[in-house]
Each structure stands twice: as structure tokens, then as C-alpha cells.
Amino acid sequence: MSLTLDIQLKRHSKIYHPGESVSGVVVVESRSETRHDGITLTMDGVASIQLSPKSAGLIESIVNSSKPFSLINQSVEVAKSGRVPAGKTEIPFELPLIQRSSSKTLHETYHGAYIMIHYSLRCELKRSLLAKDVNKSQEFIVEHRSGKLAKDEMQQVPFEIRPETLQNVRDRARIPQFLVRGHLDSAVFPLSRPLTGELTVCECERGISSIELQLVRVETCGSVEGHTREASEIQNIQIGEGDVCRGVALPVYMVFPRLFTCATTVAPSFKIEFELNIVIIFDNDHLVAETFPIKLVRC
């Protein structure tokens, strides 16, 4: 009695936007004709938040971690109880991906260290008491519909890094004299396009061994009373190797990774934000870094 279930989505990329309907087929494959008590398909959207034990303390993290809360949950019966014929049966379905209430915003799919927003389709084939039910789930990805970038957000972000601009320095004497100028093309970046900008090492009295771009996500959990903020690196890209030429503009260029990123999200109970670190490592292995908050949008 082997019976398998599969959910095949119509879109190869499995990306859906809010307001669209998720369509596809449920494939039931059975060796012999089998009875069942109905097949249901459930669309689930869950946001789970976990407090970091590091910043909030172990006990608090367990106590305070709120339960995963549902963003969408709707089910539909694709087949009434009856029999499945032997062989392959395809049952088409279509489920609308619509925001149910104003409090339940459909956030973008996101897999982070502490925050996870996960959408899936779950198919369940119920059977009589004697036999086990058959389950199958299939993840799909929710992305917001691309909007247009406002003009005023497209402003260049100039920066200048000098020993004086550095914060949080323990021993200023050990920092060599240097000046790095540059700009990011914007503070807001569409995810589909690379991060761009320019960087010039105007002067530096020490040799440089590497210049790197670090993309960091910042996850903030919790609400008013106790919130934790955790930063973790997603991607590190080297843009300068060795003692780069002084006075030549290096391109700042980074393609956003597909996983681990989503549009910058601010929800009542959590925040997902991104930062860019420009890290300059000197030839004595000392490094200086400058952080830029950036906003990622679908566009």
C-alpha cells in the first residue's frame, strides 16, 4: 500500500506576491485503488521569533520568546472522501494569497538566525483509523510586489573615513593616518540590483592588505519592554587586495545574495534591517570599519 503525495506549483521559481493566487496540482500516486477520507490543502504563513540567548539572557530568551504567530492560515478541501484510482492522479488547486486582517501583514519570506518567516502549502490525505494519514508540505516564497523608488531616496551617500571619524577606538596612537573618501549611490537599494558606489583611498601611511564589503543583517526582536538586537554577517566581498593605488576610485559593487535577504521589514514585534560595513585591513592586521545602514526594497 504505497501512496505518495506531491505538491507541484505552477511557477518554477515558487515566488508569489500578495494578492496573487497560488496555483498548482496535488499529485497522488498510488499502486492500487485506495480509499481515503478526503484531501485537504492548507496554506500556512508563520513568523517565529526567538530571542538571542546572548543579549537577553538564557532564561529570558526561553520565557520571552513569543510563540510563532500565524500570518495566514486557510485550508481547502481539494477532494472529498472517496477513492483514489490506481496510478497517478493530478488534482489542480488554486489558493488566494490575501491579507486577512490589517494586523496580519504578509511579510516577505525570510530565514534568519532569530527571525523566520516561512510560508508553505501543506497537503493532508486523511485515511481511516487503521491507516496513517499522508502529509506533504511544500514551501513557497512570498515577495512583495515591486514598487517604484521615490526620487528623494536615490540620493548619494557620501562618506569620509579618517582616524578622527572612528568611534570606539581604544588606542588612537596605533591607528595610522589615512583618508578614505567615497560614496554609496543611495541608501536604498532594490534587491534585484547590485549595491553600487565608489571608494577612493586618498592617502594612507601604512600599507593596506585588504578592503572588504560586509553585508550585515540586524534582527531586532521583542517589543517595548525588552528587545534584543542581533547583527550577523551575511556576505563578505573583497574589493581591494593588496596595497591598492592611492587616488583611484575603486568600485563598490556587491550582488545581494538571494537567501538571507528580504526587503527591510519593520513589524510591531520585530525588525529586519541591513547594514553595510566597509572594512579596511592594514598590513599590520589592524582593521577599521565604517557602518552604513541601508534599506533594501523590492523594486
Place this chain on the structure above:
Amino acid sequence: MAVVWKIKDRQWGAEKKHLECKQATSHPLQGVRERVLKHAEPSRDKKTKTAVQSNVVDPLSSVLDGPDPLSDLLGAPDPLSSRMLFAGSQETDKMIEEEVSPTDSRHKTWGQYRQHILSNFTTTGTLTFTSSFLQPSDSGVVKTQTAITERHRAQGMSGSERLRARLEQMDTLDEAGGGGNTVREVGGLTQEEFTHRLVALRKELTQAWHSDQRVKALKIAIQCVKLLSLSAPEHFYPSKFILVMEILDTFAELVHQRLKHKFQIENFEGENADLINLEAQETARNWFYKVASIRELLPRLYLETALLPCYSLFDPEEAETGLGRLSRMIRGLGDPLIAAYARMFLCRMGVSVAPTLNHYIAESLQDFLHALKQGLWPEGEADMNMGEDRDALAARVFGPPLQWMMQCLATRAHHSHLQKVLHQCEEGEGLGQNLLVSAVLATFPHNFVALQSLSITQLIAGCSTPGTSQHDLLCSLGRCVNQAAPPQSQHLTLLNAVWKLVTRIPDTSHYLTTAGVWLEFTAKHFSSLEVNTLLGDVLKHLGGECSPDHLHYPALLALISTALSHSTDPHSLYSMSNFLGILSVFQRDSVGAGAGVTRGVVASLLTHHPGPLTDPTLVQHLLTLSGALHDSINALTTDDERRQISQLIISFIRQVNFGHDFEQQLDFYVNARAAFSNLDSVLVALIQCVCQLGVATWRVMRGQHSGKTAAFVRACAAYCFITVPSLTATTTRLRLYLLSGSVALLNNCLGQGDACMKAAIKEVVEVASCEESEVGGQLTDVLPGLVNNLSSMLVATPDPPDASPPLYLLRGLTNAVRSHPWQKDTDIQCILSISLLHAISAATQDDLPYHIHSVEGNDSLYGGDPQVRQEAESLCSALLEDIVSHMQGLNGVQEKRCGPLALALFWCMVTWCDLSQPPLASLLSRTWTLLSRYLRPNSVKLTKEWVSQRSVQLKDQVLVQLVRECLR
């Protein structure tokens, strides 16, 4: 029974047949000449041989002119070895040939670069190889390390840093657990082992790809590129680059093929086209995402560049913008060497992806220059190769990438872009400027360089820095303007500007090379006067050292031939004082100069001299030089060389012509004989020339010599008579005696003629006793011809006044032939005897068949004296007896040889004998019997027809009778 020979009187009038003249449409020798030329063509590539020379030297020997083809091959690069080098990478070469088709001959393809780099940049030092894909069986010092140790920074590690370090550690552990692979570093490898490892990796990459482990393939590619991030040892870096490029090419080709395949499916299926197209794009994007997230700059750069053709599969624009971005990204590479080679690779891919684009190349060049301005490797850090100078090393390793970039630019950019590059040169300084200028000269179109020649000259003047030396730059510039001339108005300014620099070149050999290149320019565009001035400068340079170094002679020689071959008016050049000055440099020390150089000088002088040599000074120079050439021949000289030198000298001698000043001409020949006494073929040519001179004199005087000319021609004859005995080859001596004897007789120098003839007769004996190899052919082939010639000459030669029995010379020859101990197994004596029968019979006719102009023959001297005929008949009878006894002696197997002899004798008798004599008639019939027995029926029939025709024509009753009786 001895048969007595009776000579019949010939009726010349009755026998005379008129020849019909037919108009010929083609020259009879034409075909021969053409074939000869066709054969000669392969050896044409030698500079020394040109049309001018070939009309002096006879066409047949010109085939043999120049070094023989076998020794020619020795000089050429071994075709096998060059093949071998290529064999390793034929597939890549094929690919590359498609992508770059150089328009300029100086431009090299990637394959050529590859070969050049691999053979020029090698190291004897040890190398380190880091890879996680090495086979465990690898020998050498294996030190397992975790990838992070080098990046491990205990202090000052930020939170994210620590996290990353841990992640990396995890990765490594993961890899170690999964595939048993850890990053291993193998040190102390030789270049060969290093290369071997890379080749092995390439194989593994292909294997991994085909076994669906594409990520592993990508990892291998990345690790290989990482090898390039270590620039030391600098002198090996270019080779390392090429080796890694091969792996990258393989990888890129695999990815490209896969994507192309996916896209092709889309083209076939109409319905699902969109879906599959999307899928293919998705796959492509996946590749790009994977590559874009490579942490290190260098592998990311190289892989993105390598995958550029894949971009253009679905969006050509993306590839084009990518080019610009990548070119800017290279700025992030701190080491100028690493950056330069990355640019080289980018340009190579860029050319194939977007052939029309060039802004990125210009940008790259600018960055390159900028990077060089910031200084190279810190002093003492670069790994020196056997004491190579730092700047020289830099010039060497930076050369290929720069030239490649310039070449890419030069083939597609507009002149205005090139102009910009030139401006960059002006802004540049030090090594960068130097490199740039040399690359400009090496790759930019000739006509562009020609237009900008003045400003480039200024640039060169400013380039006193290390790198490519100034004289090399000047040479390159010179070669460019020699190819395409700058505007007329700039010629003089340019020459002045350049020559100012050339004069300052301190090293003489460099000076001479550069001067040679610019001399060509001068010769092409200016008159001989300017060439003379330049040569004067060269002389001044050489004059400083009292005896110029022998090393400079080849350069000087090159100078002379360039001046001659490119000059617009070579004739006037020969009389220029400084030109002759240079010649006298050779002359002063001609022995030391070495035969090769002197030969070159002589050859180029002869080749380029228009028309015959008439200037006595020049002739004197040439004579001295050729004399030196002659003196250089010793026991070790090969026959081939000897032949070539002789050929050269002969063509020189034949080219000398003083017009009507015959005495000077003879003087020259006398000097030449003294100078070239060791070369037989030269002496032969001299004798022939003198004979020619004698005949020319005769022609000028129309056969009537005055006292003065008579003395002159006697001098000529004496010259020949004295010169001939010094030759070693007997046949040549015989021929030349004959020639000079007949010329002497023609000129009415009877004494000299007789002497020559007597000597010739003696020579016949000499020839007869020679070995066959000395004669140059079968004795039976050579001697009869010579004896025939001699005897027929003797027919017209008058007897010397003091000879008592008539037919003095012919009798001498007869005695010689009869008394010589001939080899028994040959018929040669018989053959010679028959020809003598002919000659003697002819010589006793009352009216000789021919006379020498204005010389009285024996017929008028003796006036039909019966003693002559008596003498002749006794001689003939003796000869006849010899013949008959010889023929009777032939028996058994040898009997067959009778046939031809009988035929010859038969003809002789029919022509000359008084057949009314019964003994002769019976001898004739016996001869006929022999003849018809041993000859082929065809020949017999032919003979019969001819005899009957003759009998009818002459109405000779005896012959008619004969025909009726014997021949039936």
C-alpha cells in the same frame, strides 16, 4: 694484308646542300631557362641573389647559387620542436584562432603569446602549490593547514570577524569530513612539478564536471585562480598566468556549452519556450550569483571575466556594462603585476564578447599607468632572477600584458583614441612611460606612428629611464616609418631629431643597429648626399677606436646593404666618399673580418650595383675584398663554400667592364689572376674573359690588326697560354687550350696558336691516362668529343713554318693516339682513329672545307703538293690497320661492339675513300657485312637508303656499283 688508304677528291659543290631557313616562333633555349628558374625559386629567399646578379652569372649555375638547401634547413627553426610545443594545447589554440585574427603582422595571437611567455618566463626556484584537490599520493613537503590560520588575527578581531573565522573553520571541517579533502600546501616544487600539478587539476576539473559535481569544478577553478594572487617569483608569474588561464578556459567553455545547450532547447520547442527560457536563465543566474559571492577579489574577477561570454548568451548589454565594471574592479588589485595580467585577460575576453567596444581598454591602460606611477614592488622584495636588474625584470614581465592591451586597442580604436593614449604617454613618467612607448611602437598601426613620429621622437628623447633602452625604441620607430612614411614635410625634421639621439648612443653595436634602421629611412626618402652624411657620422663613431672591433663588421655590412638596397640612386652612392670610407674599413682588416662578412659585402655591392662596374676605385676595393675572400680559403673550407666564393668572384669579374679601354681591362685580369690563383673556376672564367677580350679586339679592328692591337692580342694569347697549365683538371686544360688556340689563330697570332695546339695534343694524352673520376664522366664520352674538336680545328690550322714533313700537328695527334697504351677492353682508340681518318682526309683536300679568317690554310701553303697526300695516306693506312686489327680482335661476347665501329668506319670510307681501289672496296663490303650483322635492321635499312641517296646525288658510279653489289 695492309690496305692502303686512298683519299678521294671531294666535290664540295656537288655535295653542298642548301639549308632551308624557317622562321622560328620560340627561342630554342627558352624552355630550358624557364625550367631552371622554376627550380631556382626555392633558394630565392637569400638576399644575395637578385635579378641583377643572375644576368651576370649563367642561368644554369644560378640554380646552385646560394648555400645549398640542406645547410639552409639547418639554420631554420626545427619544425618538429615548434610543433611539439603547440601540440599540448591544440584545442585551445583553435578556439583562440577564431577569436583573434590579427590584421597587423606584428600582432600576435593569443597562442603566440602563450608560447612566447611559456618559453621566456621560467624559474629555477621552488614554488608552492596550495589546493585541496591534490591527490594524497603527492610527494613533497605536505603541510596540512586550516584555511583560516593565515587569516587568523588573534588580536583586534571583531565580533563578526570571529564569527566568520568560526564559520570558515566549520567549512573546512565540513570539507575534511565530506571528501577527505583539506587544503594542503606543498612547498619546494620545481617548475615542472608545478605545471604537472596544474595539468592534473585541469583533468580533475573536467572529470568532476562530467560526473555532475559542478560545484567541485567551480571550487577547483577558484583555487587555481588563487594561485595567481601570489606574485613572487615575478619572473615566473607570466607562465603561471598562462597555465591557470588554460584551466579557466576549460572551465568557462564547459559552463558556456551547458548554458548554450539549455538555450538551444528553448529554440526548438515553441510551446514551452518561455518556461524553459526562464529555466535556462535561472540556471545562468545561479552561476552568476555563485560567482558573485566569491569572497576574494581575484578569483571573483577572473571567473566573472571568464563567464562573460555566458552573459552575452541572453543579454549582450549586460556583458558590455560588465566589461567596464570589471575593468574598474581590477583597480582593487594592489600589486601592479597581478593587475596587469588580470587586465590582459579581461581584454582578451572583452574582444570576443564586445568586439566594437574599446573604452574599457583605454581605461585599463590609464589605470595601469597610474599603478606604475605609484611605484613597483618595494626595493629588495622582488625575487630577482639570477641577478636580473629590477627594472629590466619589470620591463620584461609587464611587456606582454601591455602589448596585448595595446594590440586590442590598436585593432579597433579610432585614431583619436590612439592619440589619447599617446597623450597618456606624455603624462606618464619613468618606467610606465617607457613601457607604454615601446608598446605603442610595437602595436599601433604604422601609418599612425608615422603621423605622430615627431611627438614620439620627443617622447623617446624623454625616456632615459630603465626599461626598454632608447636605442631599441628608436629602432622600433625606425621600422615603423620605414613601413609607412610620415608626411613629406616632416622628413627632415624627423631625421634631424632622431639622428641627434642616435649619435648619443654610447654603445657602438647598439649605435650601429639603430643607425642601420634609420639609414633605410634616409636612403628611401633622401638623396645619396644625406646618406653620405650619415655614413660619415658612422665612420666618425668607428674612427674613435683605431681599429674597429670585429664584432661590428656584420652591423657595418648590414649598413652597406641597407644603404644600397633602399637608396633611390645607388649609382651615385658608389662614388660617395664616406661610402668608400666604410669599404676601406673592411679592406684595412679584411682577413680579420671573417669570410662571411666580406662575402656579404661583396655580394651586396655586386647585387645592388646597377650595370657593369666601371669605376676603377670601386673595382680596386672589390678586388681587395675578393682577394681577402680568396685568401680565407684553406684546407678546412668545404667544397660548397669554395664553390660559392668562386661563383661570387666570377660574377664580380664578369661585371667589371672598362668599355673600350681594353688594356685596363687586361690589366685587371692580370691582377685578378694574381689574386685568385687558388680558385680554378675563377681562373677558367678569367681565361674565357681574356679570350672574349681578344675576340672583341678583333671585332673592333674588323679583323685587320694594327701594330698596337696585334701586340695586345698577342698579350692576350700569352696570358691564356701561361694561365692554362696552372689548372688541375686536364679536360678543362684541353678545352681552354683549344679555345685560346683558336682565338689566337683568329687574331693571326700563328706562333701562339701553334703552341696552344701542341699543348692541346699533349693534353690529349694526359686526359687519356686520367682516371674517369678526374675527367668528369666516362672517358669514352668525353674524349672523342674533345679530340673531334681538336682535329677539326687542326684541319684549318696551317703547319708551322719549320715543320719538315707536312701535316705536322695532325701527325702529332695521330702518333699520340696510336702510341698511347689504351685499355684493351675499350674501343676508344678505334673511335679516335676513325675521327682522325676524317680529319686527315679533309686536311689533304686541294680545297680545304673551311678556313680561319685571314689565315692561309695548308691548301694554299702547299698548293696541292703530292707529298702532302702521300704523307696523309701513309698516316691513314696506319690508322686503318689499327682499326681493322682491333675489329678483328673483337670476338666472342665482344663481337657485338663491332656494329657501331663498323658503321663509323663505313661512313668514313664512303665519305673519304677512293672506292675504285679493289682492296678498299672489299674492305668496305666486309665492313658492311659486319655492320648488317650487328646493327639493328632499322639502322641498316637507314644506312642503305642514305648511301643510295648519296650515290644518286653525287652520280658516283663507284657508289652506285657498290649499292648494287654489296647492299643488294
